[in-house]
Structures are given as structure tokens and as C-alpha cells.
Amino acid sequence: MYLLREGASADSESLRASSKWTESEVTSSDTSIKQVYLVAGPKRTPGWLADLNLLADVQAADDDDDGLETRSLGAVVFVQRSDRIVAVTFGTGYHALDPAHIERGFGLRVAANMVAARQIRGVQTRGIASNSRDQKTLLPVDGEFSELNVEVDEDWLRQLSGKSADREFASSLSGSDSLTVSLPDFSFSLIGDKVERVLEVYASKDYEKKFPFLNQVTPVDRSDPVIPSLDALAAEQLRKQDPTVAFAAPDPFEREDPDRYELTCSYDGRFAIADLDTASVFSIIKKLNKKKSPLHDVRVYALDADGNNVDRVHPLKDYVQTEVTHDGTDFLLSAGLWFAIHKDFVKQVNAQIAAIPDLTEELDLPRWKSAELKADSSDKTSEGSYNKLVASQRGYVLLDKDLVYFGPHEKLEISDLLTPDGEMLCVKAASSSATLSHLVAQAVDSSSAWGDPKYQKMLTRAWEEIEGKDAVPLDRGDVTFVLTIATSKAGALSDNLFFFTKVQIASCLKLVTRAGFKVALAKIEMDEIEVKKVARKKKSDGDETAQEDAA
Template sequence: MRERGAKKERLSIYLVKDAKLADERIVKIDQAKPVIEIKIASGQARLYAKDPPPPRIPEWVDFLFSNQDRPEDYFRGNRSEGAVVLFRQEEATFALTFGMGYHLLNLDLVERDFGLKVTLNSVNPDKLRSLDKASYEANPLNTRSQSPRDVDIFDLHIDTESDMVYALTGVSEVPIFGEHVTGRDALTIMPEARLDDLPKILAEALARYQQRPPAKFAWVEDVNRVRDPDDLAILDLELDQLLGQDQPPPNVWLGEPEIVDWETQTGYSFNRRERTPRYQTLELDHLLAYMAEHGTTPSSQSFRDQAVHVNDANYTSIKRWPAYQCLYAEILDGGKVYILRNGVWHVVSDNFVSRVDEALERLEIDDTKMPVYAHDHEGEYNESCAASESGYELFDCDNVFVGGPYDKIEFCDLVRDGRDLIHVKIYRSSATLSHLFAQGRVSAETFLKHADFRVQLNAKSPASFKRADPALRPDPKNYRVVYAIATTKELPHELPFFAKVALKGALSELEMLGFGVAINKIEVDPAFLKKGKHKAMGKAAPASRKRGNPAPGSPKNQPPATPSGIHGR
């Protein structure tokens, strides 16, 4: 039984092949301090602590002081040493960081896309090495694709309609930048240069930052930075309103702004104090509770002032982000879609919106009237539908276990007339819909491609859906994937934009496989809406409710808010 009050510890455990090996075979004792015997209830425990190397002045110090004498004791050779050099020209000021110097830099005051834009205009598009991306979805995925050889950008698995590139490495086409160039917030290069070469290097970087990206990267501008100061100020005001709600809606959440190394970090904290709470994941509720305890009103400005610390195994901060940089948001306003990612507001281009809407015009509208939704749970609705309507068979919660990345698959919720594979979802947020669309695509693809899956499915299927020989590949033209959504919105026109993007992707892939695809709007009982359940379809939470205490019967997530207009100011 665990001792009461014991705190969580992050342990990395390895098994030694031969239990009789001597310590010096297992541990590099020549790099460790003298051994210490650790008292333990049973067995033997011996501690070897790493012996740190002697102080050594960083090599970059010689680069910085090549033109002058270095002040005595200005650098002492500590491992945590770093520096920032501010370089000013008439048209621009640059900050160059060395060692751990980036800790000194206020990232709120730098151009967040500088390095990426310079890189897009400086690399060979067919000779890339690494790409960091984040999906636009409500559950964004931060992903790194890396190749040991030079490859085309599409070999790094980029989806130009659902992914935002925020870091890129490739072969440089600019000799003054060196062989390779990496761009994120900062531009990272390794040129052969002296201190006096900095002015022309920085001038070249500035010139490339101001260029439009080349044609092969033109899709990057489908989602552009919002630069107008008035628009930015109003977007932050809209964000303040969302953060100030008793229960923030699901179109605002907290998450890592970049890829993190889970092997070297143990969690997150909101200050550096030794006994402060640490959290294994970032959750908006945790931060809001922390701010409430300290009397801080949540707002865009207070989130800029609030730090999120990444902690190592010793519970010390190894990196920090402004909390604002960890905020994600999607706001629909004046017919435009705005998203907040990595501390930067973006607006989706009208051309991107038009392409998505045009693609969804070929989506079939299934006008078959399904039973009205008036149930507390989707499973209850599916059971009721199968019991009361002829032609419907229930498949809900009947998972089929398969190998591969999906482990187990729910084939669908309902089958109608042996043809329509119906996936039912009550509309709550963009995230729930993205999951719905992915579920329909994955189950249909698996049904088509994997005989083992079909054999297992056949054993669970009702008589009307059983196949004489499930091992035989089915003809996808005999089936239709139907997304049935319980909502008061018009489908698909009033779906959140990035839910539309997910639907467009599912539609394209299912059509390519040969399946028919349709969407069905399930009407919702007005009396059910008045019961106060499933707030996501309409009413906001009562203002008198305290944060963290939702009204009885309401779900944890509330509906996305539709703020007042930027374009109506």
C-alpha cells in the first residue's frame, strides 16, 4: 500500500542482462562521484552521481570577442551560460542567442514566423530533411517528420489542407547561410563566418523574410498571420470574453506549442517553487484554478504574463513558455475563421474556405428522416432507433479487434437496409465531429481491405448483414457511409470550419475507395433542449455558476461561442 502523502516520481527502469555483473561493468564509474550506499528495506542499493566536467569557456565567446578584449570573469564556464546579442540596423533589430541565452529573450517581442519564412525562401524544396507540423483540428497533433536523406516536402507526409508547418530544415540555396538552414521562430544556420560578416548575413535574412514564398510552398499562405493591430486587439478582447466564462467553451484549450521530449521532462508547473503542483499534461482547467488561487483574472494579457514551466526529473524548469503561447482557439467571426496557435493569430484565406465549400457541394444529403433525438446518450438513441424503425440494425459498441494502429474498430452505429453504414454523433464540438469523420473512413477502409476483420465482423453481424463468404472482398459500390449528426445547425454549411476540412478529407478518401458518402441531419426534440442537457447545441451556461461546477446534467464541454464581429466594428 502506498504511503499517504507520497508524491509522484518519474522513474526510468532498465533490466541488466546478467545480474552478477560488477558495478564497474554496468556504470561508467570513472565519470561518477564516490559511491554512496542507499538505505532500503530489502536488497542493496548504491548511488553513483555524475561527476560534472570542469568549467570550460564556450567556443562562441571567442567568436563574439574576436574584435576586442573579453572582460575578465564575464564568462565563468558554467554549463548554463548563455548570451543574447542585439544587432541593430536602420530598418531592423535582430536578437542572436548563444548557449542558454534564449532564456533571456522575451519571445512575445519577436516575430514568431521569422525563421520559417526565411527558410521557405532559402531551401531547395526537393532537398528537405525535417518538418514540424501541427494539424488545424480541435485535437491538434504536433508531429515531426525527419529523413536521413534529402527528400521532397510531400515525402515528409504533409497534408497541405489540414497541417500547419511551423519548422523546416533543408539544404540551403544561399551560400552565405551555409549548407543547411532551419527555420522556426528563429533562423538557425551554421555558416563559415566572422563577426564582421553578421551585417550582410542578417541583411540577406531580412530580404528573404520579406519575400512571398515560392510556388511550391504557396499553400502555406492558406492560413495567414493577422497583422492589423486593431484586428489583433479585438481578437484578444474576444478571447478575454471566452476565458472569462464560468466554463470556457471547447473552442479554447491549452496544449504544448511545440514537440516536447517526454523522456527528459516530467511535467509542467506554473511557477518555479519547490512545492508547487506539477501536472503531467497541460489542461486549461488546471491553469485557471491556479490563477484563481492567486487572484489573477484570466485574460490574454494575464496569460502573456503567466509562465508555463517544463520540468525535468529533478523538478527544475528546463524550458518556459508564456501561457498565451500554449493557448489554442478557433473563432468564427464575420464569415472568417480565426485560429490562435503558438501565440499567433491566423486567419484562414477566403480561397481555402472556398475550396473546402466547393468540395463539400458533391457530398450527398441523405434526406431520410431518422427518429428525433431526445436521449441523454447516443447509445440510447441507437438502441431506440433499431427497436422502433424497420430496416435498422444495431452495431453500436460492437467492437471488432484487429491488429495494426487502430487495435479495435467500431464498425458503425447502425446499418440501414443492409447498405447504409450509419455513424451517429450529437454535435458538441469540432473535435467530436473530426473523430466521427475519421471513424467512418477507418472502418470502411478496414472493411474493404482486411479479410480477418470481415470474418470477425460477420460473426457479430445480424442475419440481414451476414455475407456468405466474408473472406471475399466486398464491392464498395454496394455501400454508403452516412454521417448522421444530431444538431440544430444546417449541414454541412454551418459546421465549424476545421470540422469541414476533416469531412472533406474523409469524403475524398471514401470516394477514392469507391464508397458512397452522405450526411444526415437528425432533428433534436425542442423539449429535450429545454431540459438543460447537451449545452453544446445551444444555450450558454448560467452566469451564476462557479467555474468547475457545471450545472446538473450538462456535459463538461460547452458549445463554441460566436463572438461579436471584428468586421462589424
């Protein structure tokens, strides 16, 4: 079952224009059955037929009109109850529904309202704070939600399945955007009454007690009619150079980190920058024709030192990190996707971050001079060069790239720098959510490995470099993990972090402090990145970059 959005119609207007359907006459006396459509897929030759023909001369029967071709069949039944329309689908009929008319999360809410608390079977989640990995988790036997180990603040719960608390409603059910219910004995002549009962369960708020996190973060489907309005608000922010906007790579780079970025403004120029500095990107957007969209008409190329792409070409929208408010709801744009954020969740996370001590003034770390760090040949990365610089200037112990090996496939960098006050600095530039995810993970993993003898051996060696051979060993209560972030954005670090990075830091705070350590933040002031205009790529056959640039 799929619930259609309010305003949708119970007819072919709610089907994909490309679908091939045949309207069937409704013979049921139930007036809530509005329309029935039979949906036929295109004829296809089975993919396995080519392999079979290697073994035999396969021929269709003489009386078989379709020959060796098959087609899929499905159906869509539109049922209207309580002023809402539900599409009940059979077979491949769900493919015919227009995604723009589907009420997202309908099945998930019904399942969350009706599933028995101790008879949950499985979930499907997608990471939104640290990665976009889909993960399906099934319990060997029915159990409680806590047994699934879902990070409720960092993962989007997409699907929930289990036994129904009301066996008359269903014996078991599974919900995501759609709802699937299992009933041992059911006559489809009663489908109208079942739909009405489903809508009653959908309207219930019981799920807020069992799954209070469910509405914290809700992805907005790309087909949602609200997307153009959200894009327009974000584009206005870019045009006005809103200081709350940030730019970050949408995903970890699979091959290598980029040497530089090049941004094209349609036919208004191509510009090179060393990093995704906010002021630099804003200065490029100013050169874009006002009739063009800064979200969709500015293209971003991540390039290696030889000018080769290290990632596919993205519209700038995929790199934008921002928050907007539309019709009283807060939305966040990250990695090209919009998310609806519950106001209470935003307040909760911001309060947790605001409570973390900020050691920026106390540490007074050297400025992150991007051009000088990039030109430094002593390390392949700006981060590595910066850590070496700080260690030599301040007398901190350099631990960057000094790994503890726990086994053939398990290693750990306990921190980047160790100070005489027992502060373990984990250092990263705020160039992407993924980069800052690694920063948070470093602190969490390091704190959890504290008791390992190999970890203690490296820590003791580092501490003795500062305090001497007779030094009193560091106790966990004396240690502060400092999440040290370089950014060119003005203002306090806690005000400049990506929202999902704040979510991760809040989670890190719980885990690390629970283990007996302290957590703090520190900002490194970063130089603005120089913008250089570069020659446009000449369009040539087979030149993907040139073709993308000219598009």
C-alpha cells in the same frame, strides 16, 4: 536570428523586463549594428550535485569565487537593415527577447524560400484539426517534402530544415519563428550584410509555389498585440448570441467523459447543464455582469456523476468555436487559441463541404432527446442509447460497440448503424472537435479495412440480417458512409460544423471516395439542454474547485 515586428526598437525595450542584461559598447564600423547586450542567467547549483554528494564530499576550489554555482550566458545583437530589425542571439540570449516583439513564422518562411526541393531533412508539425500533438519527423537522408507524409490541411508546419538551394547563402538551414543557418566559413564582421540578404529572402514569394499550403492556417501567438481585439470581437458575439458560435471541449478528456458541466459567472451564479448546448450556454452568459468578460470570467467545470472534476477548470474561451474578421483577415478561435485563416482556404473547404450530399431529410432520423437518452440505463452513453433506439424503430442493424478484431492491439467499429440502402451511419453528438475527429476517423478507417476477411465476415452477417441468407453481397460502390451528427443549432449541418471539422471531413471525402465509396452528411435534431441553477461551492481549505470558483 529573430525578426522583430514593425514598430519594435533596437534597444532594451525589445527585451524582457525580467532579463538581466549589460549593454556593451559597439566597436564595429557597420552602422547597422545598433546595440549589443550580454545576458547573464541567475546563479544556480547544478541539479546533479545532490546525487554526487551521495558519493563524495564535493567542495569548490579555494580560489573559485562562484563556489559550486553556475550561470548561463548569452548575448543579443540588434541589427537594422532595410528598415527592419533582426535580433541575432548567442547562447541563451534568445530567452531575453520579449515574445510580444517577435515576428512569428519568420524563419519558416526564409527556410521555405531557400531550402532545396529535394534536400529536405525534417519538419516539426502540430495537429490543429484533429489533435494538438507536436510531432518531429526526420528523413534518414535528404528527400522531398512528400516523403514526410504531412497532412498539410490538418497540420500546422512549425519548422522546416534541409540543405540550402544557394550554398553562398547557407549550407543548411532550419526555420521556425527563428532562423538558424550553417556556414562553413563566416566572419561575424559581415553580419549586417548577411541580415540584409536574409531579409531579401524573407520578402520573396517563392515559397508559395513549393509550399502553397503554408499560409492556409497560421496560429496567432498568445503574446500577439492583436489578441485583445480578437477577444473583444468574440466577446461581442457571445453577448449578442451570434448563432454562428459553437461550444466544444478543448481536448479529449483523459479519464472519462463528463456527466455534466457547471458554469460559474464570477459571483453571478453557478449553473449546471448536461451538455454544451449553444442556447443553454448563451442563457447562462446573459446572467453575467456586463462589466465582466464572457470569455475570461465564465469558468467551465467538467464533472463526473459524483461531482468530481474530470478535467482542469477552463475559462469559457477555451470552449468557444467561432470566426471573426479583423482588418480584412479571417481568424478562428478553437481550444482557446486564435488562428489566422487564409480566405482562399476557407472558400476551398466550404465548397468541398457544400458539395457533399445531405441525407437529413431522406433519413429523417429520430430527434436526439438528451434528457431521455441520459436517463436510459440500457447503455452508459447517450450515443449508445440513441443508436439502440434508431435500430429498434427503423430496423437498421446495430453495429455500435460490435468490434472487428484484426489482432491483439488492432480493432475497429465498422459503423454504428447499417441501413437497407447500404448506408453506414457513423453517429456522434457535436460536443467537441475531438469527438467529431473520431467520427471522421471511423469512416476513413472502416473504408480502408474493407477488403479484410474479418471485416467482410462481420459486414456480411449484418447485411444478411436485412436481406436474408441469399443476399447479394454489398459492393463498395453501393455503400455510403454517412457522417451523422447531432446538434441543436438551426440550419443546414454544413453551415454549423466547426471549421477544423470541415477540414477533416474534406480530407475524409478524398480518402473514402478514392477507395470507391460515397460520403454523405446527415443532421440529427437535438433538444436544447435544460439549465439548472445550483448552489455555489463553499470555499474550504484544499478544495480546488471552490478556490477556482471564488477566483
